[in-house]
Amino acid sequence: MMNAMKISKRNKLVDGLWGYAFISPWLIGLFLLTLIPMGQSLYFSLTNYHLLESPQFSGLGNYKEIFMNDQTFTQALKVTFLYVFVSVPLKLAFALGVAMLLYKSIKGMSIFRAVYYLPSLIGGSVAIAAIWRNLFGYDGLVNKLLGTFGIPTTDFINMPNTSLSTLIVLSVWQFGSSMVIFLAGLKQIPKDLYEAAAVDGASKTRIFFKMTLPMLTPIILFNTVMQTINSFQMFTQAFVITKGGPIDSTLVYALYLYQKAFVFFDMGYASALAWILLVIIGISTVIIFGTSKKWVHYEN
Amino acid sequence: MRGSNKWFKKPLLIASISALLMSLLAACGQDNGNGGGATKGGNGNKEQGAQEEKIELRFAWWGSQGRHDRTLQAIAKFEQKYQNIKVIPEYSSWDGYWEKLSTQVSAGNAPDVMQMSILYIKEYSEREVLADLNPFVGSALKIDDLNADVLSNQGTIGGKLTGIPVADNASVLLVNNEMFDQAKIGKPEKDSTWDELFAISRELKAALGDNVYGMFDSSSSLEAFMYYLFSKGDKMYSEDNRLGYNDENLKAWMSMWETARKEGIAPPANITASALPLSNADPNKDALLKGTVAMMGPTWIAAFPAYQSVMTDNVDMISYPRAEQTGSVLQTAMFFSASAKSKKQEAAALLIDFLVNSEEAADILETERGLPENKKVREYLAPKFTDRDKKMIAMLEHVSQSNPAWYDAGPKGAGEVTALFEKVIQKHQFGKATIEEAVKEFRVEADKIFARNNG
Numbered sequence: 228m229m230n231a232m233k234i235s236k237r238n239k240l241v242d243g244l245w246g247y248a249f250i251s252p253w254l255i256g257l258f259l260l261t262l263i264p265m266g267q268s269l270y271f272s273l274t275n276y277h278l279l280e281s282p283q284f285s286g287l288g289n290y291k292e293i294f295m296n297d298q299t300f301t302q303a304l305k306v307t308f309l310y311v312f313v314s315v316p317l318k319l320a321f322a323l324g325v326a327m328l329l330y331k332s333i334k335g336m337s338i339f340r341a342v343y344y345l346p347s348l349i350g351g352s353v354a355i356a357a358i359w360r361n362l363f364g365y366d367g368l369v370n371k372l373l374g375t376f377g378i379p380t381t382d383f384i385n386m387p388n389t390s391l392s393t394l395i396v397l398s399v400w401q402f403g404s405s406m407v408i409f410l411a412g413l414k415q416i417p418k419d420l421y422e423a424a425a426v427d428g429a430s431k432t433r434i435f436f437k438m439t440l441p442m443l444t445p446i447i448l449f450n451t452v453m454q455t456i457n458s459f460q461m462f463t464q465a466f467v468i469t470k471g472g473p474i475d476s477t478l479v480y481a482l483y484l485y486q487k488a489f490v491f492f493d494m495g496y497a498s499a500l501a502w503i504l505l506v507i508i509g510i511s512t513v514i515i516f517g518t519s520k521k522w523v524h525y526e527n
Numbered sequence: 528m529r530g531s532n533k534w535f536k537k538p539l540l541i542a543s544i545s546a547l548l549m550s551l552l553a554a555c556g557q558d559n560g561n562g563g564g565a566t567k568g569g570n571g572n573k574e575q576g577a578q579e580e581k582i583e584l585r586f587a588w589w590g591s592q593g594r595h596d597r598t599l600q601a602i603a604k605f606e607q608k609y610q611n612i613k614v615i616p617e618y619s620s621w622d623g624y625w626e627k628l629s630t631q632v633s634a635g636n637a638p639d640v641m642q643m644s645i646l647y648i649k650e651y652s653e654r655e656v657l658a659d660l661n662p663f664v665g666s667a668l669k670i671d672d673l674n675a676d677v678l679s680n681q682g683t684i685g686g687k688l689t690g691i692p693v694a695d696n697a698s699v700l701l702v703n704n705e706m707f708d709q710a711k712i713g714k715p716e717k718d719s720t721w722d723e724l725f726a727i728s729r730e731l732k733a734a735l736g737d738n739v740y741g742m743f744d745s746s747s748s749l750e751a752f753m754y755y756l757f758s759k760g761d762k763m764y765s766e767d768n769r770l771g772y773n774d775e776n777l778k779a780w781m782s783m784w785e786t787a788r789k790e791g792i793a794p795p796a797n798i799t800a801s802a803l804p805l806s807n808a809d810p811n812k813d814a815l816l817k818g819t820v821a822m823m824g825p826t827w828i829a830a831f832p833a834y835q836s837v838m839t840d841n842v843d844m845i846s847y848p849r850a851e852q853t854g855s856v857l858q859t860a861m862f863f864s865a866s867a868k869s870k871k872q873e874a875a876a877l878l879i880d881f882l883v884n885s886e887e888a889a890d891i892l893e894t895e896r897g898l899p900e901n902k903k904v905r906e907y908l909a910p911k912f913t914d915r916d917k918k919m920i921a922m923l924e925h926v927s928q929s930n931p932a933w934y935d936a937g938p939k940g941a942g943e944v945t946a947l948f949e950k951v952i953q954k955h956q957f958g959k960a961t962i963e964e965a966v967k968e969f970r971v972e973a974d975k976i977f978a979r980n981n982g
Contacts, residue, residue, distance in 0.1 A: 278629045279654040296975070365797055385797035387957055473800040474953045489626045491943045494633070 268498040276495035278488075289499035300500070302475050303483040310391060310479060311458040311511075314398040319450055322402035323443075326409035340410070347403025355397075356467035360384060363393045384469060387476040394464050394477055405450045412446035413439070444523040452515055459508050480504055580611075582874045587617040588642035589624035594895050601891045605881045612874050632656050637866040640875045643690050645681065645858045649936045652684035658865040659687035663876035669884055672903045680933050681859045690862030691879050694897030697926035698754055698856050698934070699844040700824035701834060703815050710734035714843070715822065717925065721783060721848045724822060728792035731821055737791065743802070743815070743823035744793040746784035747952035749945040751825050754847045755780055757932040758854035768938035768981040769974050774966050781955060781962045788956070794820065796956035815842075828919050829860045829897040835915055844922050846929070855926040858934035860897040898923060940980030944973045 247254065272289055276282035293300050329340050349355055362368050365382035383389045416439065424434050462481040465471060471478035471486070484504065488497035588598060595618050602614045617638055619627060625647065631637050637656065651657050664670055670678060673692060682690040707714045712730045716723065728741020745751035753763040756772050765771030787793035798819065815823040815834070825847050834842045847854035863882060865875035882888050889904045894916055899905050905920075912920070937944070951969045954960035960968070 277654065278633045279651065279656050292979075298972075364801060382797035382801070385800040387959070472950075472953070473796070474950055474957060474959065486946075489629070490946075491940075492629055 268501060271495050272498035272502050274495045276493075276498070278492035278494050282495060285495070289496050290503075292496070293499060293503065299475065299478070299483060303478050303480045306391060306476065306478055307459060307461075307480040310395060310398075310461065311455060314395045315451065315454045315458055317395065318399045318402050318454060319405055319447065321399050322405035322450070323409050323447075325402060326406045326413060329406070329410060330413045340407075344403040344407060347401045353463065353467050356464050359393065359397050359464070360468045385473055387474045390469050390473065390477050394461075394468065397464055397468075398458065398461070405454060408446060408450055409443070412443050416442045441524045445525060448515070448519050448523050452512055455511055455515065456508055459504065459511070582612045582871055583615055584612055584640060584871055584874050584878060585615045585617060585638040586640040586878060587624075587628060587638040589619055589621045590642075590896075591620070594618075597892050597895050601882060601888045604887050604891065605878060608881070608887075609874075609877060612877070614878065635868065637868060639866055639869040639871050640878050641864055641866065642693075643862040643864040645861075645934055645936055646942070647936075648681070648690045648862055648864070649684055650939055650942075651864070652687065652689040653939060655867055657687075657689035658867040658869065658872050658875070659689065660691065660865060660872075660876060660879075661688045663873060664688065667873050667876035668880045672884065672901045674900060674902075677857075677859055677900065682862060690859070690864050691883055692859040692862055692900040693883060694829070694860040694894075694900055695923055696827045696829050696858050696860035696897055697923050697931065698750075698825045698847050698854075698858070699828055699831075699922060699926075700822050700847055701815055701826055701831070702843045702845055703818060703821050703823075703838070703841060704843055705841040706731065706735065706739065706818060706821040715845055718846050718849055718853065718929070720850060724848060725787055725790075725792060728787075728821070729790070732792055739818070740794045740798075740820045741792045741822060742787060743820040744784055744788065744796075744799040744956070745824065746781060747799070747949045747956065748825070749948040752777070752780055752948070753935065754825055754854040754856055755850075757856060758848065758850040758852055760851050763935055764937050764941075769977050770970055774970070777966050777969070778962055781952065781965065785955070785962070796953065796958075799956065800953065827858075827860070828922055831919055831922075832915060844918070846926060849929075853926070853929040853931050855929070856932050856934045857926060859900070894919075938977055938981050940976045943976050943980075947972055947976065 271282055273284060273286060274282035275285040275288065325343055329336065329343065360367075363383040364370075365385060367384075369383065370381075381389060383393045420438060420442075421434065424438055429437070460481050461479050462485065465477050465479045465482045466485070469477040471482050480500075481504070484497050484500045487493045487500060586602070588594070590598070598618070599616060602616060606612065606614060628637070628641065632651075643651065643657070648657070660668060668691070670691070674695070677692045677695070678688065682688055682692050684690075702714060704714065710731050712727065712734065715727050719727075724742060731741045732739060749763075756763055756776055759776055761773055761776050762771045784793060788795060793799075815821075822845075828844065831842070831844060847856075863879040865872050865879070869875060882892070883899075883901055884904070886904070886907055889899065889908055893908060893911065898916075898920055899908065948969060951960070951965050951972070954968075955962060955965045
């Protein structure tokens with residue numbers, strides 16, 4: 228009896244070890260590539276650390292400087308929030324609209340779906356960013372088109388008032404991944420509900436607002452959270468297309484962080500910026516989840 | 528008991544195997560990090576059983592493919608001459624170079640020999656990254672044929688010889704000849720004032736129409752403003768590591784450009800913004816080549832070949848505009864430096880000596896890194912010089928003889944201040960700040976940055 232218990236205990240231990248053995252590559256990755264560097268960056272954020280010298284502890288000096296003295300930080304926050312608040316709702320609305328169109332079953336629909344998903348695959352790339360620069364530049368295609376219709380042209384990318392909007396348009400254009408998720412969500416809605424609504428004589432708009440949309444709210448919540456987190460970290464497009472200019476009008480947070488770290492080599496300061504971004508994203512996510520009780524409907 | 532022990536061991540075995548696999552993956556990553564050059568060098572020198580202790584020397588540089596090819600060949604020559612030294616090349620383009628180098632330095636893993644820029648040598652020296660090469664002068668490293676002025680003014684920082692100058696350079700304006708030919712007006716004089724260049728720009732505009740501008744608007748470039756200050760006898764930085772110029776000069780600089788923009792002889796703010804920053808200007812897409820502007824700068828003589836290869840005879844150089852004195856400055860196109868942490872500094876000095884002084888290296892490198900700093904090498908190469916080389920030498924000599932100032936890389940934090948200047952002046956260009964506001968804002972914010980970096 229005792230012996231049997233001992234064996235089963237040992238087996239449990241062994242089983243556990245087996246488990247850890249199999250996930251060990253992931254575990255090593257988690258510790259070496261995520262947790263330890265995160266810990267280090269938290270420490271660096273409390274130091275005066277020029278990349279060419281060794282870090283010197285400075286307490287909350289970086290954070291104080293950021294919050295009390297740094298106008299560029301305020302500007303970067305403004306730009307980033309504007310970007311997130313405008314681009315996320317626009318992108319989701321657009322994605323839902325396209326998903327509604329692609330929901331119908333006609334021949335060759337899968338080809339359409341693939342085509343509309345395409346921009347998401349390539350949209351984050353440097354090549355597309357370079358194309359964008361040429362499309363919306365002062366002698367770009369968009370201006371030429373507007374010009375032929377006699378519409379006054381403007382240098383979208385290089386004017387401080389419009390440059391951010393070109394980045395927002397680029398982000399909206401990459402609606403694919405949200406669209407696919409919406410599409411899956413639409414398919415989850417039971418057909419008989421639509422039939423019942425049709426029998427009751429509900430109009431198309433009424434069906435959309437009173438039925439489709441409420442049924443989709445869990446999906447909308449998911450998409451909102453994912454897109455918000457992503458948008459806060461937007462970097463490539465601003466880096467390639469506008470380099471943050473003109474006059475910092477497209478200096479998104481991640482770009483400012485990059486500049487501090489790798490252009491001005493101020494690692495301590497950049498680490499502090501990174502932790503502030505983490506907290507901002509965390510709070511935003513909590514807020515979205517907090518409000519979700521009021522507008523998300525779960526069937527069960 | 529035995530059986531369960533085995534069972535106990537297996538998970539450990541798997542764990543260690545996967546750990547091993549991970550480290551292999553990591554090793555692959557490192558190899559790639561060396562830019563592929565390392566493997567090339569390694570294969571060439573595979574030996575069966577090392578007979579004697581080989582010194583491995585890591586050498587990093589930035590440049591284009593042409594420079595990589597030539598430098599690799601020169602390294603092969605060096606390794607023939609010094610059989611006991613093996614050079615591991617690490618090369619990349621300018622863009623990635625500084626990020627990689629600073630990260631390597633921070634990890635205590637700096638290359639033994641590195642190509643260094645005038646923009647960074649002061650910072651790297653003051654932060655004690657670069658070795659003092661004085662102990663090797665006369666033995667491993669000969670400097671007799673290098674310009675003593677350059678060595679003491681730009682290669683020596685805080686009494687330490689941290690950079691061996693490779694090539695000379697001077698700041699100039701580039702001119703699009705074709706546009707002057709089209710407009711049928713004379714090309715600008717080699718030593719013009721701003722007023723003279725603006726006057727020519729007016730003629731040019733009258734002949735060629737509204738979408739063409741005489742001068743590129745360089746008002747938001749701190750470099751351009753610095754040369755303007757030099758031409759006025761003023762200075763950019765003070766002795767105590769702050770801004771050192773007279774505010775009246777910045778006001779004059781800004782209003783000069785404001786007038787030019789209003790007249791339409793300098794492009795509007797958005798066209799200028801699309802070409803910034805000037806230091807990254809790409810001849811393949813910039814305004815000079817497109818024929819949007821006829822004169823553009825400041826740039827370096829060393830940039831001339833890049834434009835010439837695209838524009839052939841249509842491009843020329845003139846001095847940066849003068850006032851009381853010339854606005855063109857002299858600087859060193861690049862240095863070779865050794866790492867202060869390296870234990871192989873003597874071998875590093877030998878490599879630098881070979882690259883800078885030897886005719887074998889000169890045969891291969893020619894003028895790819897600019898006009899060689901070494902007088903003897905320049906004479907040695909003279910028969911091989913092309914018309915383009917001769918043009919560049921003539922321009923360099925012209926600037927050298929007009930009593931120019933030396934380029935000033937500024938105190939620690941100058942890079943951030945350069946970015947700040949661009950932003951503040953842009954506010955004025957776009958009409959979002961008055962001259963007074965911009966002048967004040969720049970001084971306050973720049974001195975804050977300097978205070979943070981220099982205590």
